[in-house]
Amino acid sequence: MSTKPSSLINAYARLPVSFDRGEGLKLWDDEGSEYIDALGGIAVCALGHSHPSVTHAINEQAKTLLHTSNLFSITHQDNLASKLCELTGMEAVFFGNSGAEANEAAIKISRLHAEAKKIAAPVVITFNGSFHGRTMATLSASGNDKVHSGCHPLVSEFLYLPYNNIEAIEQVADNPNIVAVLVEPIQGEGGIVVPDPGYLTAIRKLCDQHDWLMMCDEIQTGVSRTGSWYASIGQGVMPDVITSAKALGNGIPIGACLTRGQAAGLIQPGHHGSTFGGNPFACRVALAVLDTMETENIPANAHATGEQLKSRLLEALHNRGQVKEIRGQGMMIGVELDTDCSGLVNTGLKNKVIFNVTAGNVVRLLPPCNLNENQVDDIARRVSDSIIEHCETSTAAAHS
Ligand SMILES: *Cc1c(COP(=O)(O)O)cnc(C)c1O
Numbered sequence: 001m002s003t004k005p006s007s008l009i010n011a012y013a014r015l016p017v018s019f020d021r022g023e024g025l026k027l028w029d030d031e032g033s034e035y036i037d038a039l040g041g042i043a044v045c046a047l048g049h050s051h052p053s054v055t056h057a058i059n060e061q062a063k064t065l066l067h068t069s070n071l072f073s074i075t076h077q078d079n080l081a082s083k084l085c086e087l088t089g090m091e092a093v094f095f096g097n098s099g100a101e102a103n104e105a106a107i108k109i110s111r112l113h114a115e116a117k118k119i120a121a122p123v124v125i126t127f128n129g130s131f132h133g134r135t136m137a138t139l140s141a142s143g144n145d146k147v148h149s150g151c152h153p154l155v156s157e158f159l160y161l162p163y164n165n166i167e168a169i170e171q172v173a174d175n176p177n178i179v180a181v182l183v184e185p186i187q188g189e190g191g192i193v194v195p196d197p198g199y200l201t202a203i204r205k206l207c208d209q210h211d212w213l214m215m216c217d218e219i220q221t222g223v224s225r226t227g228s229w230y231a232s233i234g235q236g237v238m239p240d241v242i243t244s245a246k247a248l249g250n251g252i253p254i255g256a257c258l259t260r261g262q263a264a265g266l267i268q269p270g271h272h273g274s275t276f277g278g279n280p281f282a283c284r285v286a287l288a289v290l291d292t293m294e295t296e297n298i299p300a301n302a303h304a305t306g307e308q309l310k311s312r313l314l315e316a317l318h319n320r321g322q323v324k325e326i327r328g329q330g331m332m333i334g335v336e337l338d339t340d341c342s343g344l345v346n347t348g349l350k351n352k353v354i355f356n357v358t359a360g361n362v363v364r365l366l367p368p369c370n371l372n373e374n375q376v377d378d379i380a381r382r383v384s385d386s387i388i389e390h391c392e393t394s395t396a397a398a399h400s
Pocket of ligand 1: 245
């Protein structure tokens with residue numbers, strides 16, 4: 001770790017470790033210690049670190065062409081869009097460089113939908129506990145005061161409703177200014193909140209009834225994570241808009257806004273753009289990610305290993321009173337404790353396993369989606385050992 005005074009803006013509370021090499025599930029810090037990575041760069045490295053097919057695509061494209069701009073057609077961008085549409089049934093894609101930018105495109109599409117319907121003050125429904133990004137529009141869309149903090153005035157207008165509650169949407173449905181619903185199929189930052197089966201289907205139905213766009217933020221749930229290409233599609237729900245990023249480039253920044261039906265035709269030349277978005281380099285790498293996932297059956301593997309990981313955690317933790325629930329889908333798993341446990345991250349580091357804690361008391365696991373059984377057992381063992389150690393020391397502290 002560097003001890004020089006930092007020249008960085010103090011935007012992040014950093015942990016006292018820095019990694020300089022990774023391979024598959026493993027990371028090595030700058031003192032040579034080896035860790036297993038059950039966080040995957042926050043759902044980004046779904047194929048693990050330094051995956052050979054991704055590295056190959058990076059090398060080849062770096063030797064060939066990085067960037068030309070969207071003034072010209074870009075073959076890899078066309079190919080990546082076709083691949084995403086082929087995998088999902090969506091019809092047209094816009095590329096940016098991050099999740100927030102993918103959601104910005106979605107929010108703009110909802111504005112254009114409003115304009116077409118002559119609605120001057122459009123409202124987009126979002127949900128309490130949601131997270132959609134850190135740009136002004138996407139932080140405004142997020143149903144979380146902490147994300148809003150210091151950023152007022154917000155972009156209007158988002159209507160925050162309770163998550164996993166269809167009646168709450170029905171109660172406001174006669175508001176003629178509503179134009180869209182933006183929803184995470186599972187809330188990620190919100191604490192791995194899994195809604196009841198049928199929730200997305202019911203939202204789809206309401207959107208059809210009221211001519212609202214159904215926009216699924218699949219930035220965390222997408223690209224194999226929950227056991228299918230996208231969680232909504234895996235449940236048989238076709239949104240009008242799906243936003244994707246995180247795992248799409250396995251670490252090379254890229255975001256995508258996938259659209260279909262009326263949502264696919266709203267953006268026309270002049271409405272939106274991005275200098276870097278969809279450049280030859282990022283698109284070639286993302287194509288390699290999708291091709292590898294398809295060849296290696298990664299969505300199915302995420303499902304199987306996710307079930308294994310949940311049951312191993314349950315075996316190890318079911319009799320611990322402080323553990324309230326183990327939940328999730330595919331390789332998106334949360335272990336909820338009964339009290340704030342942010343310190344658990346350091347217990348994990350001590351035990352050489354990386355995860356994070358979200359919503360204050362939920363241990364969040366977002367490991368690579370291409371693991372084998374032994375690797376999953378290793379994660380389960382180190383994570384449950386860390387949780388048990390944390391629970392025992394906090395109980396001991398409470399009694400002393
Ligand atoms: C991470 C995330 C975002 C923001 O993505 P960035 O790439 O950080 O802009 C938006 N929505 C969800 C659900 C996310 O998990």
